Amino acid sequence: MTIINQQRLVEHFLSLVKIDSESGNEKAVAETLVEQLGQLGFEVTQLSVPGTISNGFNIYAKLQGSLEGSIIFSSHMDTVTPGNGIEPIIEDGIISAKGDTILGGDDKSGIAAVMEAVRAIQESGEAHKTIEVAFTVYEERGMHGAKNFDMSKIESSQAIVLDSGGPIGTIITTAPGQQSLKITIKGKPAHAGLEPEAGINALTVAADAISQMQLSRIDDETTANIGVVRGGQATNIVMPELYIEAEARSLNDEKLAKQVTHMVSTFEAAAQKHGAGIEVASSRSYNAYHISDDDTHVVAIKAAFEAIGIEAVTKPTGGGSDANIFNEKGLKTVNLSTGMSKVHTTDEFIAVADLVKITRFVRCYLTR
Numbered sequence: 001m002t003i004i005n006q007q008r009l010v011e012h013f014l015s016l017v018k019i020d021s022e023s024g025n026e027k028a029v030a031e032t033l034v035e036q037l038g039q040l041g042f043e044v045t046q047l048s049v050p051g052t053i054s055n056g057f058n059i060y061a062k063l064q065g066s067l068e069g070s071i072i073f074s075s076h077m078d079t080v081t082p083g084n085g086i087e088p089i090i091e092d093g094i095i096s097a098k099g100d101t102i103l104g105g106d107d108k109s110g111i112a113a114v115m116e117a118v119r120a121i122q123e124s125g126e127a128h129k130t131i132e133v134a135f136t137v138y139e140e141r142g143m144h145g146a147k148n149f150d151m152s153k154i155e156s157s158q159a160i161v162l163d164s165g166g167p168i169g170t171i172i173t174t175a176p177g178q179q180s181l182k183i184t185i186k187g188k189p190a191h192a193g194l195e196p197e198a199g200i201n202a203l204t205v206a207a208d209a210i211s212q213m214q215l216s217r218i219d220d221e222t223t224a225n226i227g228v229v230r231g232g233q234a235t236n237i238v239m240p241e242l243y244i245e246a247e248a249r250s251l252n253d254e255k256l257a258k259q260v261t262h263m264v265s266t267f268e269a270a271a272q273k274h275g276a277g278i279e280v281a282s283s284r285s286y287n288a289y290h291i292s293d294d295d296t297h298v299v300a301i302k303a304a305f306e307a308i309g310i311e312a313v314t315k316p317t318g319g320g321s322d323a324n325i326f327n328e329k330g331l332k333t334v335n336l337s338t339g340m341s342k343v344h345t346t347d348e349f350i351a352v353a354d355l356v357k358i359t360r361f362v363r364c365y366l367t368r
Contacts, residue, residue: 004120004359010352013095013112014088017104023078026056026137030077033111033135037061040118042133049137049148054078058145059135060153063118065366070130072159072331073362074146074322075110076139080344096349105350106343110162111135113338113355117362128366132156139163139322143286146325158297159333160365161323165340166315168357169305172335173298174316175324176221176249177288179260183267186277189233189240199238200276202231206242209270213263222250223318224259251288251316286320289327297332304365310357336361 190199339354
């Protein structure tokens with residue numbers, strides 16, 4: 001039986017979620033973790049990131065082991081909003097937030113699990129693999145901490161990100177790529193009451209395009225969404241300009257390219273039809289990854305789960321994470337569930353039992 005100090009684990013988790021760390025404001029939590037990792041004997045390096053991203057920094061830390069092999073565990077330090085002044089409460093074994101905030105289990109549950117596993121290993125005197133950690137800033141708003149992570153520090157050839165939901169034992173081996181679109185439609189202003197026909201309404205152009213566009217669920221691997229629309233000055237002015245932000249995602253790179261082409265060409269055709277101008281900025285947010293079930297990394301993770309009586313299951317996801325970025329940079333990475341639920345909402349919660357289970361997994365994996 002892999003023993004974990006549940007009370008210490010929960011208290012550490014609660015202390016972390018009480019530290020305000022919405023994306024861009026990770027300095028306080030990062031400084032706390034640097035101190036705590038140092039106390040555990042890690043060699044800790046603070047990795048600077050552009051000030052435009054964060055007032056904090058990425059963390060790389062290493063604890064040399066005596067067993068063969070090494071692994072890097074990664075979690076992100078930032079939370080979504082509303083994430084300030086979090087008051088965690090525990091009722092019937094469920095940790096949630098009192099009031100109108102998220103909990104921050106996404107992703108401080110991952111950080112707490114790794115650090116409690118290390119404490120438990122050290123107390124027992126067990127031999128362990130070499131442990132590296134990568135704690136990142138600004139994951140929630142485009143994985144910019146991971147994108148700016150100094151990969152030259154990392155010695156392991158494989159990584160485990162602890163940043164997913166679902167039952168404990170869920171291994172995310174497939175995740176989509178995402179393309180971001182920013183579209184500006186330039187119509188022509190005119191007085192809406194005196195001579196509306198002299199203008200070109202940018203919203204009319206957008207409506208024409210969107211009515212012909214495939215959006216939402218495209219197929220089992222592909223989605224598309226228009227999420228931001230801004231424009232207009234007054235009801236008596238034909239709308240001269242409209243700004244739109246959209247995205248497409250797919251587990252399949254060819255399908256993603258096809259969907260993006262469809263969206264862009266549909267906008268461009270509508271603009272041409274109505275005599276409007278259009279500017280489209282298209283950028284890749286992150287690439288898809290897929291790791292096979294029989295990969296040695298996946299097999300070893302499954303074995304560690306089975307050793308503590310948990311059946312592991314590989315699954316695809318529709319969301320991106322730091323795992324996408326690390327895979328793109330050549331570090332073989334899967335994403336595991338910590339049991340976090342209803343993330344990005346004020347109903348977010350995590351069960352103490354799940355937090356204990358994922359911590360037991362980390363300990364077992366490191367000591368096998």
